[in-house]
Amino acid sequence: MGPSVSVGAKNSHSVLEDRPGAEPDLAALSERFEWQSVLFAPEPERGALLRLKAKWPLSARRIRFHRNHGIESALSVLRPFLEYAGIEPQFVVSDYDDSLSFSTVDPADVEVIWLDLTRFTDRLSPEGVASWLGARVAALRARTDAPVLVLDWDGPMAAASEFAEQFRECTEPLGGVRLAERRELFEDLGEYYFDEGRVSVTGTRMSRQGAVGTARLLGSRWLPALLEPRLRAVVVDLDNTLYDGVLAEDGGEGVLLTEAHAELQRDLLTLRTSGLFLGLVSRNDPADVQELFRTRADFPLHWGDFSAHSIGWQLKSAGVERIAQALRIDTGAILFVDDNAGELLETLQRVPRLRCLHAGQDADRTVSCLRYFPGLWAFEGTVEDTLRIADTRANEERERALAVAADDVASYYRELGVRLTVDHNREQRLPRIAELSRKTNQFNLALQRYGESELRSHMAAGKWELSTARLEDRLTDSGVVAMSVAERQGSKLLVHELCISCRALGRQLEDLIVAQMLVSGRIFAGTSEVTFPLLDGPRNQPARTWLSQLTGTSLPSAQETVQVFVQPQRLVEASVNPHVSIAIL
């Protein structure tokens, strides 16, 4: 069973009465809920989309489109989807260019290839188009390390998989190239995705419905997945969210699992399979909730599917915070789904970084919201995504074992059979190294965010040593939990970045992991000094504390990057732990 949070005293007063005198800006907080009905509608209305203007802080991102047909009718409606995801888009659009000459070279955060591929099919087979396109993307990759998103085959569907297979084969070695698959949209809209009869006016075969649907996939799935860290957990309420009814009033057998609620539960399971945690927050009696899941065999979701629970009469905000603590994740990485707008607002007031989704009475709409909510969808689950779920469960047992063995940590390591595997400069580790740099917020020193392509080019140039550490014990295989990026500069070793996944923290292995990644590398021998650049971030205190303990000094504030020096011998000493099995590949 996952970490469960204890139950507070029954509190029946209004959720907004806890802080007398507080004057919440409810209108501002609830504005995002109002956007839901427009963005996640079965067929979003163009006029309603254009009227949406974000009033919350956004991060500017430069998004460049290379195209050979009209894009404007999609770009206008793409903006609100990106704003909802927290992105202020700065669109840069090429001239119509069938040859993909990439005449502009100024930097962008992402490059999008927006081609009508049927313009090539009178001369080339689908495989030929894929090969040509792969070569052009390789030319683009030579100019930029930014992620590249390529809209998929838009010719006859029979050739789609042939095209995709060939294109992936061509671009896989480049790193950071993703194919944007529209199969779901093609199936939904059928022939209405295209509008061949008005190309001379619109400049594109894409219909108005196709443009909105594609914009929604770009703005809510593909671009957030490339530009922002993925959310880590979905925390859901029970009553009128996972089913129709109120447990305390209707009883476990009385609450209704509609087909839409069943679909919602199945979608949550799919998200769990893709590597997201599920959490449960409910103002109910814990025994009633456990009984509900025990007796309702028709529920697709089971009690054990939730990695953390907070059931009781405390405020929802407290429940969400305790779940974040139990899962060791930031509240900004959680989506909270609840049918009660008042409780959502209360939670947002106290946990402002939280993402919230208002589950309306229509569960079908909640299903649609979850399918398009930015930050949930990912191009592909890494091995570590799925390992993470089991690993977090095991952490509870590890913590108990460590508490019992407080005076004898060696027995703790022996009991668990801890194994550490370190490797260096392995091509297949690059996606995970890039992912760790993007996702790690607690144990990272320099706050560097690397793209796969950037890592690949530095590694190929022989400048950087990219190291990873994999952790296993008898409870779980935690997968690759740490990485370092180091460079030899004369007699000194410069550690550009160092990241350890938060789920590997708390096992008293940080010294060993870091030291092994650095000491076992080929560029460590003969080092006279090791330098760690340190930059204070909003949440990287654990890394700063670790470095402070390693150096035995109090480190200065690092609002700007400071260089922290460590004697190589200190790392050599830390690289030894006779109770842990260590392998260097």
Add this chain to the structure above:
Amino acid sequence: MKTADTERTTVRQILQTALDTPLEGIANPTRDEIERWDSLTHVEIVFMLEERFDVRFSEEEIVALHSLADIVALLREKHAA
């Protein structure tokens, strides 16, 4: 008459949204008068009209639309048909 007024008001709102420009005081906005009403925005307006009024314009009709009055007249024609 009331329906016709409502239709005209809705078209005006669509023009304002697409053009991102207030149109108060302009009885019959035209493409020649409004700088922002370029070919790209014209397509945007056409899409919004089709969506709102559940109609479809041909290429020839799209090209022939030059003003609010043109749009309202064409919508009436289509609804009467």
